[in-house]
Amino acid sequence: MTITITAFDRSPDGGKGLARDTRIRWALEETGQPYDVRLVPRDEMKEPAHLRRNPFGQIPTYEEGELVLFESGAIVLHIASHHAGLLPDDANARARAITWMFAALNSVEPSILEIFIARILERDQPWATDRLPVVLDRVRERLGLLSDRLGDADWLDGAFSAGDLMMVSVLLRARPSGVLDEFPNLAAYVARGEARPAYQRAFAAQLAVNTRP
Numbered sequence: 001m002t003i004t005i006t007a008f009d010r011s012p013d014g015g016k017g018l019a020r021d022t023r024i025r026w027a028l029e030e031t032g033q034p035y036d037v038r039l040v041p042r043d044e045m046k047e048p049a050h051l052r053r054n055p056f057g058q059i060p061t062y063e064e065g066e067l068v069l070f071e072s073g074a075i076v077l078h079i080a081s082h083h084a085g086l087l088p089d090d091a092n093a094r095a096r097a098i099t100w101m102f103a104a105l106n107s108v109e110p111s112i113l114e115i116f117i118a119r120i121l122e123r124d125q126p127w128a129t130d131r132l133p134v135v136l137d138r139v140r141e142r143l144g145l146l147s148d149r150l151g152d153a154d155w156l157d158g159a160f161s162a163g164d165l166m167m168v169s170v171l172l173r174a175r176p177s178g179v180l181d182e183f184p185n186l187a188a189y190v191a192r193g194e195a196r197p198a199y200q201r202a203f204a205a206q207l208a209v210n211t212r213p
């Protein structure tokens with residue numbers, strides 16, 4: 001059955017791979033699943049056709065036959081659960097990999113998102129200059145603890161898994177602020193993720209969309 005995902009018609013990042021369709025493309029590449037992409041123009045995101053795919057009118061979504069999913073975490077978990085390559089066979093190791101997916105989305109991504117909010121969305125607010133350092137310190141605190149846990153391991157829990165795919169995807173969003181590079185082992189971890197052939201294919205595919213004439 002054909003898999004169709006949605007992505008921005010033009011990503012605000014111009015193709016840096018930070019929009020969340022990249023993590024879905026990456027999961028599909030890791031598991032060898034071909035897919036189509038429906039590009040959603042900004043002015044159609046909150047229209048009924050797209051709201052039926054995602055009640056919040058956001059990308060990415062995932063369609064496969066009758067199944068329609070939204071939320072990048074749920075989509076990656078669905079892909080990882082149905083195709084080999086992203087979750088270990090051992091039940092406990094599988095549960096831990098899923099835990100890392102949730103950790104990336106619930107314990108790490110929210111603080112990183114605040115950087116974007118402070119730097120872009122609230123940049124004209126009177127408190128913006130005072131708020132950014134506070135936000136960055138909160139990210140530093142989280143990344144410091146993650147850095148301690150990773151230590152000098154290649155991946156978070158044994159072999160590369162959907163947990164790493166999600167954590168690397170989330171950490172990439174901290175890189176433009178410079179804060180990721182304050183943690184050399186995390187920067188190297190992200191670079192290992194980016195070096196994976198499946199990530200490279202996913203990145204190239206979104207870049208082609210976002211740099212087309």
Ligand SMILES: N[C@@H](CCC(=O)N[C@@H](CS)C(=O)NCC(=O)O)C(=O)O
Binds near residue numbers: 018045058060070072
């Ligand atoms: N929690 C959602 C967040 C989705 C999200 O924030 N998508 C962004 C692009 S990465 C979006 O569609 N932004 C446009 C909008 O909210 O109108 C997920 O992980 O899929």
